[in-house]
Amino acid sequence: MTHAVFHPPARYLACGAYELLPFRFIGLDDRVVVVNEVGEYELLQQDEFHQFVRHSLSPSSDVYRNLKAKHFLRDPESLIPIKLLATKYRTKRAFLEGFTRLHIFVVTLRCDHSCHYCQVSRVSMNRSKYDMTPESARAALDWVFRSPSRYLKIEFQGGEPLLNIELIRYITEEGERRAAASHKDIEFVVATNLSFLSDDILTFLKAHSIGVSTSLDGPDFIHNTNRPRPGNDAYETTVRGIGRARAALGKGAVSALMTTTRLSLEHPEAIVDEYLNQGFDRIFLRPISPYGFAVQTQHKTGYDVHTFLDFYKRALDRVIEINRGGKWMVEIYARILLTKILTPYATGYVDLQSPAGAGISVAVYNYDGDVYATDEARMLAEMGDKTLRLGNLHSNSYEEVFGGDLLRALVSASCVESLPGCSECAFQTFCGADPVENYATQGDVFGHRPTSRFCARNMEIIKHLLRLYHGGDDFVRQLFWSWIENVPVHSLIERLPA
Amino acid sequence: MRLWAVGTASGITQSVMGKVATRPVEDRAQRPDHIAYGIDHELRSFNGDLLEYAGVLCSKPLATAPRIPVIHSAPNLEYLSDGDVVRLSPDGSVSVLYRRSSRNNTILTTERCNSFCLMCSQPPKTADDSYRVRMILRLLELIDRQAIALIVSGGEPTLLGDSFLDIIEKARTALPQTALHVLTNGRLFKNKEFATRLAAIGHHDLMLGIPLYSDLPELHDYVVQASGAFDETIGGFYNLAASGVRLELRVVLHKQTYERLPKLAEFITRNLPFVEHVALMGLEMFGFTPRNLDVLWIDPIDYARQLEDAALGLATRGMNVSIYNHQLCTIPRSLWPYARKSISDWKNVYLPTCDLCGVKEFCGGFFQSATKRHSAHVAPCVPLSGKSLAYMQQLHNQIADSAALPG
Numbered sequence: 001m002t003h004a005v006f007h008p009p010a011r012y013l014a015c016g017a018y019e020l021l022p023f024r025f026i027g028l029d030d031r032v033v034v035v036n037e038v039g040e041y042e043l044l045q046q047d048e049f050h051q052f053v054r055h056s057l058s059p060s061s062d063v064y065r066n067l068k069a070k071h072f073l074r075d076p077e078s079l080i081p082i083k084l085l086a087t088k089y090r091t092k093r094a095f096l097e098g099f100t101r102l103h104i105f106v107v108t109l110r111c112d113h114s115c116h117y118c119q120v121s122r123v124s125m126n127r128s129k130y131d132m133t134p135e136s137a138r139a140a141l142d143w144v145f146r147s148p149s150r151y152l153k154i155e156f157q158g159g160e161p162l163l164n165i166e167l168i169r170y171i172t173e174e175g176e177r178r179a180a181a182s183h184k185d186i187e188f189v190v191a192t193n194l195s196f197l198s199d200d201i202l203t204f205l206k207a208h209s210i211g212v213s214t215s216l217d218g219p220d221f222i223h224n225t226n227r228p229r230p231g232n233d234a235y236e237t238t239v240r241g242i243g244r245a246r247a248a249l250g251k252g253a254v255s256a257l258m259t260t261t262r263l264s265l266e267h268p269e270a271i272v273d274e275y276l277n278q279g280f281d282r283i284f285l286r287p288i289s290p291y292g293f294a295v296q297t298q299h300k301t302g303y304d305v306h307t308f309l310d311f312y313k314r315a316l317d318r319v320i321e322i323n324r325g326g327k328w329m330v331e332i333y334a335r336i337l338l339t340k341i342l343t344p345y346a347t348g349y350v351d352l353q354s355p356a357g358a359g360i361s362v363a364v365y366n367y368d369g370d371v372y373a374t375d376e377a378r379m380l381a382e383m384g385d386k387t388l389r390l391g392n393l394h395s396n397s398y399e400e401v402f403g404g405d406l407l408r409a410l411v412s413a414s415c416v417e418s419l420p421g422c423s424e425c426a427f428q429t430f431c432g433a434d435p436v437e438n439y440a441t442q443g444d445v446f447g448h449r450p451t452s453r454f455c456a457r458n459m460e461i462i463k464h465l466l467r468l469y470h471g472g473d474d475f476v477r478q479l480f481w482s483w484i485e486n487v488p489v490h491s492l493i494e495r496l497p498a
Numbered sequence: 499m500r501l502w503a504v505g506t507a508s509g510i511t512q513s514v515m516g517k518v519a520t521r522p523v524e525d526r527a528q529r530p531d532h533i534a535y536g537i538d539h540e541l542r543s544f545n546g547d548l549l550e551y552a553g554v555l556c557s558k559p560l561a562t563a564p565r566i567p568v569i570h571s572a573p574n575l576e577y578l579s580d581g582d583v584v585r586l587s588p589d590g591s592v593s594v595l596y597r598r599s600s601r602n603n604t605i606l607t608t609e610r611c612n613s614f615c616l617m618c619s620q621p622p623k624t625a626d627d628s629y630r631v632r633m634i635l636r637l638l639e640l641i642d643r644q645a646i647a648l649i650v651s652g653g654e655p656t657l658l659g660d661s662f663l664d665i666i667e668k669a670r671t672a673l674p675q676t677a678l679h680v681l682t683n684g685r686l687f688k689n690k691e692f693a694t695r696l697a698a699i700g701h702h703d704l705m706l707g708i709p710l711y712s713d714l715p716e717l718h719d720y721v722v723q724a725s726g727a728f729d730e731t732i733g734g735f736y737n738l739a740a741s742g743v744r745l746e747l748r749v750v751l752h753k754q755t756y757e758r759l760p761k762l763a764e765f766i767t768r769n770l771p772f773v774e775h776v777a778l779m780g781l782e783m784f785g786f787t788p789r790n791l792d793v794l795w796i797d798p799i800d801y802a803r804q805l806e807d808a809a810l811g812l813a814t815r816g817m818n819v820s821i822y823n824h825q826l827c828t829i830p831r832s833l834w835p836y837a838r839k840s841i842s843d844w845k846n847v848y849l850p851t852c853d854l855c856g857v858k859e860f861c862g863g864f865f866q867s868a869t870k871r872h873s874a875h876v877a878p879c880v881p882l883s884g885k886s887l888a889y890m891q892q893l894h895n896q897i898a899d900s901a902a903l904p905g
Contacts, residue, residue: 087736
């Protein structure tokens, strides 16, 4: 055997002072959160933080080691941290690959509901005025397939899109034909209030694996108040529709979204319980959008951001308690943020990215042939402000719309890396920008962070999630991971029965 | 079980390799691939018709020695059976290179290495042993085409350079149904072209098992006793992943690695999420380990917290994780579902006290070398019953149906 000589650990220590790699920081209670360019973070004590930035950490201290392993600092001339950061940076921004994936078709503006917070819909039977024409649908499909993305998703929106089922059939069949011809994957989803389900429609949805997304705002007294309808039976109609759609399409094909109104604020537990009772294992706690009739009906629907945050935290607590009771349930917004905070991956959520998803991840084809970068931009247009209209299917070219000045302006105004108030924010990589909301609420696409509801809401939810994750509760940690992995805790971890 | 024995040679000028045959091979053209095997009496079934075989291996001297390579009286090889591959050498040594009934067949490519790990179980040598390549290429022709899996090990196999690629290519063509598990430190794959060339071979079922001992370069480099090794291995992981080569990450647990194990788990999920499997492995009391015992030894009971945190942390983060080379009595019960019977059959033993244990059938036992040192907490466990018994039985049936676990 070779005469073996072993060297002591000191031989392998780097010599020379460490260098700092890019990071941002913010206070969290009595500690400091440092976050690097790829979203990895550490919680430091104040004195540890000061030693770190003064280059005075000892290489044998845990703080030094933890920060080094997460690429907050590096030894002189070590290139691997830079390479790893570069790869992780690309991974975090994988959502930019492929350009526009989600294409929203507003097949009609007509609806049987007259919801207080609705942005756009009209109770009308005037088909020629409010329905998308086959010509517009065909032109929109041309543009959908101009998108370089290999994965395409078409969402049918309204109004109540099932009122124009003929056009949905056409778009679906034509979309599938073109996808097959161009070797792309395409999926469809319809956002519907379920009033107009028929066996015929269900057979069609099933045949084309079209997902159903509906609105459920909570128990009957909330849902019916938010969503008036002749007969005041919106809740019963929705619940009946959910049952019918599940029976025909399978449970997983039916999802529901809730919108938080002023009435909702006092009832977070009841709303979560309603989702549980209706057999949903996920709930998306969404604040109201500051658009459409929601602005005109502020007195009925509006509230300030702190009231919403109280609501959100109480509802999230309820979801966690339900899980503790043995029933797996996911809160979708937390899931999106936790994925950004705890994993190296990007999410496909277009409303919280940088640059914003507007146009480059999502596009909206309105019933009248106008094209918008987001659903919110078309809502703004329905309120009379067409500033954010990208163009029209019939009078503009694809290049004019998707390569035009307006979309370029929206993209460059929505990079948190350079926005005032975002560029130095520690939570930058977890967050995103919404130039359309900025424009609607603050008068310009850049926005003003100190008075931004979007900013206040996300800052506090991120802090809340960090506090929960680091609160010393193993159950919550595992639950959060099960949300990220999208499977119940018991399928993540093998457990030997007692 | 011994895979090596010395007997008395005659008629051997250079070593010969062949498949063990206990009965005459009908197809005469196949006979040069075979070595007639048996005790002298059995060899009579060959009717003295031995001249076309590559050689003869028998337990007693033959009455009339044929003029082909013969080794007799090599002890402890009774386990040999048809289809096993042996090599007969002029000095009378018999090497068992492949056992058809085993899932732990390992091909030793070279004894040279560019690392010098504190706990190496197979201490590297410096002599040029590239002669092995020709033998390995021949061996791959002789191994049963139904073989489920082979392990390619070293030393550091990639030091063979182009010859390493030749071996993988040969395994692809000669054994089109066999999985290949290559144990390498991955350092030479810092060269992107080397990784690309490996991937370009297009092997049907190739996995590289690469060790990473710490999330910190200085600690990993200390364990492998090579400056810059961490950077090279990480570079290798990335180049291999980018080329589409499937990867396993291996960690050997000892006094230098257990403390940051949970941090390493986090590092893996943030930086190496593409690895398909993470193996957390117990120490083998062999090679360099006994010499470095003071810097390496820690009773597994004393790192139970870190092991549990890391293993369950990896599982929680959606990673596929296994625990190798640990006895069930030395790890928390929560980890039992992750513990595998990982120790190669020929060096796998149990202690006398294990006969009293109620979960021995689910336990991987010890390396033979553990007789030198093992956990002070080895003790019989109470038997499982009802649900927990059914659970473990089902789990182990599933594992038995999957491929080999090189430990």
